[in-house]
Amino acid sequence: DQQVKQNSPSLSVQEGRISILNCDYTNSMFDYFLWYKKYPAEGPTFLISISSIKDKNEDGRFTVFLNKSAKHLSLHIVPSQPGDSAVYFCAASDLNYKIIFGKGTRLHILP
Amino acid sequence: NAGVTQTPKFQVLKTGQSMTLQCAQDMNHEYMSWYRQDPGMGLRLIHYSVGAGITDQGEVPNGYNVSRSTTEDFPLRLLSAAPSQTSVYFCASSPTGTGSDTQYFGPGTRLTVL
Numbered sequence: 722d723q724q725v726k727q728n729s730p731s732l733s734v735q736e737g738r739i740s741i742l743n744c745d746y747t748n749s750m751f752d753y754f755l756w757y758k759k760y761p762a763e764g765p766t767f768l769i770s771i772s773s774i775k776d777k778n779e780d781g782r783f784t785v786f787l788n789k790s791a792k793h794l795s796l797h798i799v800p801s802q803p804g805d806s807a808v809y810f811c812a813a814s815d816l817n818y819k820i821i822f823g824k825g826t827r828l829h830i831l832p
Numbered sequence: 833n834a835g836v837t838q839t840p841k842f843q844v845l846k847t848g849q850s851m852t853l854q855c856a857q858d859m860n861h862e863y864m865s866w867y868r869q870d871p872g873m874g875l876r877l878i879h880y881s882v883g884a885g886i887t888d889q890g891e892v893p894n895g896y897n898v899s900r901s902t903t904e905d906f907p908l909r910l911l912s913a914a915p916s917q918t919s920v921y922f923c924a925s926s927p928t929g930t931g932s933d934t935q936y937f938g939p940g941t942r943l944t945v946l
Contacts, residue, residue, distance in 0.1 A: 727874075730872075751931075752930075752931050753930070753931020753932055754931075755931065755935075757935075757937075762939075762940075763939060763940075764836070764922050764924075764937030764938050764939050764940055765875070765922070765937045766937070767934040767935060767936075770931065770932070770934075772931075772932070810874060810875060812875075813931075814930065814931030818863065818880060818882055818888070818929040818930070819877060819880065819890060819891075820865070820877065820929075820931070820935065821877065821891070822867070822874045822875035822876070822877075823874050824872060824873060824874035825874050825875075
């Protein structure tokens with residue numbers, strides 16, 4: 722049973738526009754939510770995270786929003802750039818040191 | 833600082849063979865973990881360790897063994913490889929394993945089991 726769900730396998734966005742990637746979760750005990758970015762033939766790299774006690778965290782062009790009542794989070798990338806084309810994984814950590822990942826969303830930035 | 837290193841990069845096994853995937857980190861991190869990535873399945877946690885001598889199971893532990901005798905190394909053993917274990921394997925480490933830490937991933941090992 723998937724605890725972290727990314728329901729959009731892929732997303733295409735025009736360069737310069739906003740990219741919004743979504744993630745849903747089922748476990749209310751998750752204490753941190755994280756986003757990782759992955760290029761082909763490389764390991765994932767950390768992008769941004771948010772504590773479960775916050776509703777927004779911003780780092781440059783990247784903002785993560787958390788809606789605990791809906792068990793939903795989203796990653797906003799503004800403005801989108803060609804180098805943002807990658808697979809984005811949503812992940813969540815529980816209090817038992819397990820970090821669970823979603824299936825990923827492939828983002829294509831169109832010129 | 834090499835970060836997280838994994839060897840080998842590629843491996844082909846026959847069904848029933850055994851092998852060990854190596855993972856090492858030079859950041860003195862207490863927490864290490866193994867994931868597998870399959871098409872359409874994302875990253876799934878196999879095993880993790882919160883320190884030397886301590887290991888625990890993740891989401892998909894069957895068919896894999898781990899041990900953690902040093903802080904630096906966290907090898908993953910396949911005792912009898914099966915075609916279902918064809919995957920890309922990633923090792924990761926972080927200071928404590930809590931959600932506020934950043935996990936650093938290795939470059940991956942692509943394993944094919946025939």
